[in-house]
């Protein structure tokens with residue numbers, strides 16, 4: 170295949186031996202370009218860093234042998250971690266007992282409680298404190314910060330006010346510090362996770378034995394990994410991705426493409442010729458790129474036939490939330506179709522179990538619901554907000570948790586499904602012939618101060634990701650509100 174002028178430019182700039190950023194729009198032949206680069210220079214060793222195992226395995230099969238294809242975790246892995254990684258699954262309750270949370274906090278007798286934003290005090294059992302401490306360690310592990318600090322403790326819905334937050338920090342931080350000390354101690358008792366050894370590796374200041382580092386999907390990279398790769402000053406550093414597809418900043422990921430430009434002064438090249446879809450879908454993508462003020466515009470492939478309009482039987486339906494996706498799964502099952510949910514039913518099951526616990530008066534350590542003392546408090550809170558909690562409450566109050574759990578158990582594998590349902594987040598990197606966007610992507614409400622219809626920029630990027638998953642037919646009726654947006658935030 171002949172390189173396009175943009176691909177030629179990328180190969181030539183690589184040949185100049187300088188650090189480089191490659192902004193590759195959806196379906197614009199990013200992998201092909203990286204292979205062209207690797208083939209242009211067979212004498213140098215390259216390390217291609219993929220964002221998941223499947224992509225690393227795929228790349229290992231198709232890239233030249235000079236390219237080592239691994240995830241960041243695989244680069245960091247050391248077999249000495251195996252016994253701690255292979256420990257049996259440890260619940261927050263078991264971890265709290267193993268670490269003896271009560272001893273760390275000097276708790277004698279009754280369970281401590283903290284105030285909540287919605288009124289009643291919430292009992293903080295050892296299990297809940299441990300869960301929050303482990304969440305804190307996870308957030309810190311994703312950062313490039315050398316020490317655990319209070320900003321690593323997640324913001325939990327229902328516990329965001331000053332007093333709840335202060336009291337939460339006083340319980341969680343000492344346990345997080347003790348848990349990390351345990352995890353780094355060879356005789357420790359807590360189960361190790363992949364993020365834990367990645368952080369240990371990063372803290373050791375590793376140097377990769379390679380001439381070139383290629384970071385893929387760089388728009389959503391945890392700082393812990395970007396910092397290691399930026400530090401490889403003996404190597405030529407290349408970041409590849411699409412800043413307009415950054416959709417995981419809410420989980421702490423950052424745009425490493427921007428970091429490479431800022432910190433290395435790397436020039437930024439663009440691939441804008443899409444080979445995935447034709448001009449109609451490219452136009453839909455460009456509407457969103459315009460809304461979010463992205464510099465990129467896609468050119469549709471003139472040899473691909475694509476249409477935008479109602480699709481009766483899509484291959485995939487993309488949703489904003491897990492609960493929205495579950496609603497579609499249940500509709501599909503009720504209509505007698507075989508349905509797959511990308512990523513499986515685990516997320517929705519744990520939400521349903523957490524709701525069940527609250528409904529029967531038990532506390533839950535599920536991060537989305539742990540800030541609430543009761544199911545009524547969740548419902549009350551959801552009334553006032555307009556996000557995913559509202560969709561969850563509606564789903565659970567409408568169907569009950571039993572049918573939701575049964576539907577999760579009735580899911581089939583994607584290759585056996587008549588319909589694939591996915592959140593837009595989990596559809597990252599995927600494509601289907603015919604895609605419908607679900608109506609749980611809601612139009613933003615007017616901002617009370619300015620009157621603007623204000624769209625958070627990351628929501629606009631998510632919409633761009635969603636519409637660009639379609640190859641041939643796109644039903645984006647649910648995004649009819651795109652033209653009403655008058656401002657973006659974030």
Ligand SMILES: Nc1ncnc2c1ncn2[C@@H]1O[C@H](COP(=O)(O)OP(=O)(O)OP(=O)(O)O)[C@@H](O)[C@H]1O
Pocket residue numbers: 170171172173176193194195196197198199200201202444445
């Ligand atoms: N220069 C080219 N001429 C013709 N077809 C091309 C060219 N470059 C890439 N393609 C085709 O485009 C399609 C997508 O390419 P590739 O797999 O490299 O993209 P990708 O890495 O999946 O892109 P993205 O990550 O943006 O989805 C492939 O079918 C590939 O053969």
